[in-house]
Amino acid sequence: MLSKNQLKYIQSLHQKKYRQQHGAFLVEGAKSVQEVLQSDFQTELVVATEGFYKENAHLTDHQRTPVEIASVAELERAGTLESNNAALAVVRTKENRPLLAGPNEIALILDDIRDPGNLGTILRIADWYGVRKILCSETTADVYNPKVISASKGSFTRVNWWYGDITRVLAQATSAVYGAFLDGEDVHSLGFDASGYLVMGNESNGIRPEVGTFVTQRVTIPRYGDAESLNVGIATAVLLDNWRRTIN
Amino acid sequence: MLSKNQLKYIQSLHQKKYRQQHGAFLVEGAKSVQEVLQSDFQTELVVATEGFYKENAHLTDHQRTPVEIASVAELERAGTLESNNAALAVVRTKENRPLLAGPNEIALILDDIRDPGNLGTILRIADWYGVRKILCSETTADVYNPKVISASKGSFTRVNWWYGDITRVLAQATSAVYGAFLDGEDVHSLGFDASGYLVMGNESNGIRPEVGTFVTQRVTIPRYGDAESLNVGIATAVLLDNWRRTIN
Known part of the structure; x- marks a missing residue:
């Protein structure tokens, strides 16, 4: 008791x-x-x-x-x-240690993902696609929120994260920085590098301009119907799936 | 008032x-x-x-x-x-009219998708990928549930559905029937037909055996990490993305 x-x-x-x-x-x-x-x-x-x-x-x-x-x-x-x-x-909780994408490694950067359910889903997707490092803007939902931990279905134990000023990290990035936009290159025909960062933006407003300036390749999931957008968790999965497909 | x-x-x-x-x-x-x-x-x-x-x-x-x-x-x-x-x-509500995949058309079949949030997300994904027909087992969540309608973000107005005995529909199917399994063919290398059905199964138990017998091609999303599974909405998006990529 x-x-x-x-x-x-x-x-x-x-x-x-x-x-x-x-x-x-x-x-x-x-x-x-x-x-x-x-x-x-x-x-x-x-x-x-x-x-x-x-x-x-x-x-x-x-x-x-x-x-x-x-x-x-x-x-x-x-x-x-x-x-x-x-x-x-x-x-x-763990210490907030800085993370960088190593050689042959994909790392995720989350710019202001607010919904705990979305963040938990993204941890699970990262874990499925072998992404071990997630860098979060300070405004991104708290990964230790019980809703995030629950939605991650145990994947929080296999993924590492860091919270801080993502523009400072991006300013030092030496590998490709892909960012999800509505006007980027079609991910069905794009050849991704073996390593780099994928930046996902806020549920309503996408990637902030000050973060977008560090994106070296804007990417887009082609649309065949009429929905205005895809949920950010869904988009993360489809982008990582295309990335893995082209480098394996 | x-x-x-x-x-x-x-x-x-x-x-x-x-x-x-x-x-x-x-x-x-x-x-x-x-x-x-x-x-x-x-x-x-x-x-x-x-x-x-x-x-x-x-x-x-x-x-x-x-x-x-x-x-x-x-x-x-x-x-x-x-x-x-x-x-x-x-x-x-609309009349429950039967639906079949036409030529050059992809239709979704949902076998016992129980969670209203998942069903709403699937409507939105279908709408993004230009899928206009969804056939639901009688045990699938009610599409008119307010949570489904909300989660679909307006996509319920652009997708048609039917509820009934999906095994009877499948028994008459003349085009390919793809089904999501953990032991199917890798969707990164598979060539999809221009038309057919994609069957998605229950959140915990997958596709029922009596439905699985009608699947002509088992398909699988390759895993690169350690998560046990992907959410059914996420999996639907990744599979439709691969289908569209290979036929367009």
Whole structure:
């Protein structure tokens, strides 16, 4: 059973302010908790139903992670998920280390992606397409938001991110910088370089002009019908799919 | 101002049972209402703020659509959106007419897509890639669900759908039937036919075996990283992108 203070602490991590203050975030649901326990993240505490604990004791024992047994009702009160009959974990955030695309590597740059669901989906897509580095503008949604972690379906454990001034990184980039625009080159016929950056812009306004000036190749997904746009997660997947296709 | 009966009627359309009983559904938000007023759907009633009405009177006048002026609070009470400062429309559902892929046409078949957000996203993707016909298993989410209509961002006005026994349609198909599986042919090297069907399966279980037997070509999106799967909306977009690329 959770103490009053534990409950209060866990609930505080619903908010960015307290995640930053405590250097911790929440991972919820069976699969995500299993994945985080097998990752290089450091877990402070697991709150689990008796059933989940029994089945996964090897994972928590291995790292000597403290476990509190709780009822489903307690779990749901502590966390953000509407239903959670398994577990949640309180996990240490990582240091904000700078990232650059290496040789033969694709890195993503997110310029002001605001929706946590979109950011979580993008982590999952990055993980599918073997993209390990995501550079985020400071205005991009907080990756430690429980909605992002949930939507990433465990992929947050396999992708690295950095938040900061992306224009300063781009100013130093030595490889190609592709950017998603509505008036770029058709990605069906474009030959991508083996390494570089793909910049994705805000859901409503696209890439900011001050970021766009660093883009060396504007790219576009050809449209065959009448929808005005594609969701930014969808567009990221289609662009990475075309990139991988041309270099493999 | 809305009468009590109007409010009750509109609220009843949040539920599938009453949408079917009344043959009507809800369209919410400025852009979606504007699009539906310019489409071939028949609108029974528009509930609008004074501001929205003044700016869009040419659209409602054109079809002589009855309009009720309402406050933002009334609009939000009547509809399903958390915030709506523009309008909602009560629109007649269409007849459930059978659909088949014509020559040089791609049609989508959805086998048990349960999540309304995914279905709405798929409508938008279909609209982007010029797919005009979607055949849905009876267990697929209701396209008239307000969440589907919202997520489609107006694309529901440009795509046609049919609900029924998709195995009976597939048994009569004379063109290629592609199906998304994890063990199919790599879509980066596959040459697609100019016309045919693309079958997408359930979020957790994929395509049912009884549907899979009609698939003439299993297709797969190559994976370069470690995510277990892609969301069904994402996968639909990547597959349609590869299909369009090879035939255009």
